[in-house]
Amino acid sequence: MDKPIYQLQSSSDSLQFVFESISQERIIRKAVAYILSDDNPDLYQLIFGDLKENGDIDILSASNNNDMKQVLTTVVDTLSTFFEHYPMATVAFTGSTSSRTRLYRAAITQFLKETNLYYDVVGITENGILESFNSKGNYVGYLITQKS
Amino acid sequence: MKTKKAVSTYSEKTMPYINLKSPEIKEQIDKMANILKKVQLPLTKK
Numbered sequence: 001m002d003k004p005i006y007q008l009q010s011s012s013d014s015l016q017f018v019f020e021s022i023s024q025e026r027i028i029r030k031a032v033a034y035i036l037s038d039d040n041p042d043l044y045q046l047i048f049g050d051l052k053e054n055g056d057i058d059i060l061s062a063s064n065n066n067d068m069k070q071v072l073t074t075v076v077d078t079l080s081t082f083f084e085h086y087p088m089a090t091v092a093f094t095g096s097t098s099s100r101t102r103l104y105r106a107a108i109t110q111f112l113k114e115t116n117l118y119y120d121v122v123g124i125t126e127n128g129i130l131e132s133f134n135s136k137g138n139y140v141g142y143l144i145t146q147k148s
Numbered sequence: 149m150k151t152k153k154a155v156s157t158y159s160e161k162t163m164p165y166i167n168l169k170s171p172e173i174k175e176q177i178d179k180m181a182n183i184l185k186k187v188q189l190p191l192t193k194k
Contacts, residue, residue, distance in 0.1 A: 011163050018164055031166050035177060045180050047173055055167035059176055093181050128186025141183040 001094045001145060002108045005074040007028075014085040017078045018051060023065045030071060034091065042107075046093035048075050059096040079119070088124070094141035101140060109135040113130040120145050134136040 006019040017032040031051035035042035065071075077092035079091065089116030110119055112133065122130045123139035131137065167173075 005167070009161050009163050010158055010160050016163060016166050018166070029164070033166060033168055033173075035168055035173075037181075039181075043184075047176060051164065051166065055165040055172045057166065057173060059172055085170055092184060093153050094176075094183055096176060114193070116177075118177060124183055124187060130187060 004070050005077050006070065008074065008078065008081075010081060016131050017081075019074050021063060021065045021067055021071050023067060026065065028063045028065055030074075032075050033057065034082055034086075034089075037092075037148075040090075042086075042088055043092060044057050045135075046091050048077075048093075050098070057128075070106075073110075076107060076111045076115075079144065080115075087146050087148075089145070091144040092141060093144075104142065105135065105137070105139060108133060118147055120147055 006021065009018045010016070011112045015034045015036075017051055017139040019030050019032075021028040021030055029051040031047075031049060035047060037045065047057060047067050049057040050061045050063060052058055082091070083089065091103070098142065105123075111122060112119070121133040122143045123133050123137045124141040124143065125138065126140055130143070133139075133142070
């Protein structure tokens with residue numbers, strides 16, 4: 001992606017990532033984690049939020065650090081590293097709130113503009129119907145796979 | 149043939165501890181699981 005992203009730290013298994021959201025006012029540590037599903041060996045859930053001192057991820061915080069676009073770009077950038085290691089995986093995610101799920105839709109729209117050669121994204125409707133991602137669609141969650 | 153996109157920059161710093169067992173994370177995982185329960189198609193990639 002040609003958008004600015006923050007420098008990432010990655011766990012050796014490429015399932016956890018950390019970066020710092022930096023503004024003139026403060027630095028906020030962010031975490032991204034891909035958590036393997038108990039039910040499906042190829043399904044991982046993407047979790048993202050502020051990393052607290054005790055190691056918890058605060059998925060509800062609104063940091064307002066004036067860098068939302070760069071933060072989201074950095075989060076979606078972790079997908080490329082993740083899929084390098086888990087090419088057959090499906091990544092599922094939803095927002096911690098409805099408004100965040102909609103916010104992620106905007107991020108995915110941008111993400112696909114730059115990476116649709118590499119990834120397939122489907123939206124999950126309220127009724128559990130999967131449809132090819134549409135930037136105007138109303139989704140409760142998303143699934144991403146790497147194109148083979 | 150696909151070419152790899154721009155390379156991310158990675159720090160060599162040690163990864164901090166991340167607690168993935170917190171109630172907040174569990175709640176989020178359960179929320180996604182409930183969404184996926186409604187999905188009829190298999191999610192495994194062919």
